[in-house]
Amino acid sequence: MQERRRERLDRGVKVRSDTIYAVSSAKEILFLVGPGLALVTVLLILPLILPPYWQKVLTIAGVYALLAVSFGFLANFVGLVNLGGAMFVGVGGYISGVLNSTLGLPPLLTIPIASVTGALLCTLLLLPCLPLRGVYFAVVSFIYPLATVMIISATGVWGGTDGIAGLNVLPNVWVNQYVIILVVLACMFALTRLVNHADIGLVFRGVKDNELAIRASALNVTWYKAQAVFISAAMGCFGGAYLTHLYGWVGMSLFAMDFSILPLAATVVGGTSTIYGPLVGAFLLVPISESLRSFGTLRIVFYSVVMVFCVVFWTEGIMNYLRRRYEQFERWVRV
């Protein structure tokens, strides 16, 4: 009997050693940067061609993509699985809402202020849990948004269950879309560089995979976790502040579980070994979930099924799969 075997070959760029590419022509450069360029182009063109309803969906998908990138960065490159992403959204949203309603600051100021101070606040709140590992950190972080909602509704602060309405809104639909898309792309590029090329990125990855070696290298693990949480929280708080000024309203729903769970699902679907995987996952999941809107909260079931499917049958996720197909080709050979 003839046996056949599948063979995988690298295509495109030659690899000189395990980590160094030998780029020699424009074609090869295009091979390396092409996919990134395509992603950027598509996201920049979409607002121009989508019908108004889907423009809104795109805006929301952008917010979720930001949250997914923030979640994926912490989970995949620092080893902290944060199931309380809604905390970042809520804190950012309320800070900008309160600044806008009490001091009358414009969104141009409240959004950056909320991103930075909110991130500081969230980092301080999470500081006691940073020594916790794995599922313990996940569980504790999950409690934070739930507890905050209880506090707001029980004490009635910041408008209690009604929230604060009548806030300034962003000028128009173009600003809405392009602001969030540009911020998502900027975060994606900055984080990709950080985890792949920056020295501190290597420290973050060490914290995840090799904590003992990091401690033996005279590095304070908690301090680096705190820095990573700050980066992630700043993105989440930006998302919350942006939503506040998108709707001109801030309320308890910013602490809703969707903001914690969808980024997780997007990361699982998009693939866990890159920064852009979660981003692509979010831009796929949000529109699909939007078209299922008529099913109401049954949408959660949809996420769950997609997630379970990916976890069980397709652990590499979309982007890892596509990357593999892009970088290598397969053929059958006789043995």
Add this chain to the structure above:
Amino acid sequence: MSAKLILEVRHVSKSFGGIKAINDVSFNLRQGQILGVIGPNGSGKTTLNNLITGFIKKDAGQIIFKGLDISKWPAYKIADAGLARTFQIMRPYPTLPVYKNLVPPLYSPRARRTARGKLGDRGAVAIDILEEVGFERDARVPYKLAGTLPLGYLKRLELCRCLALRPELIVCDEIFSGLSMSEIASMIPLMERLQDEGITLIMVEHRIKELFKLANKVLVLNFGEKIAEGDSSDIFNDEKVKRAYFGGETTYVFK
């Protein structure tokens, strides 16, 4: 013997459940010395290393490093003070190229301090350190993924991670074990050079013959207790040590 004391271990104990892994161990170490630590498997050598470097908490006792009581310090702070360690089970970053393995220690506050502001490109400094400990024989090795390295290089990489901190004392946990005779022979001059540079060494080893050539002083552990301490020839003739290695209770085979 006029060099100043760099490390004082005073009545240190540690038990895991019912097992007394380290029981009331004390010793002193002077700057620039090499202390050999030997003992049968499970006698507590690695535990002693972990206790000195702060990776596990002691039940009792005190550790003084350069006159500072480091007993309650976290591991990273002890390393920051200049007390580095290697791991018996090596801890490389397997998916990173070898030289990038040294970027985290070079990123540490201690490395920046000791470089006095002229650290430059960390990748280049990393390559220099690797070459110092014998990676120069094959120029491609520093760029290979650490996960693909053979054992001998991994052991050296452990040592490099310590050297990146420019430490004053290094606790080496079995960096000779698993190496061939020729690999060990090439490591010995390296250890001697470190000693000449003024680095104090604690070497936990099973390879007694090679260790005794290097060590100024040897400490013997058995069942977590210090059963002997002295220079190599004293230890060789010590009755208790012979019993611990050949006696009925342990199954250790003298290599």
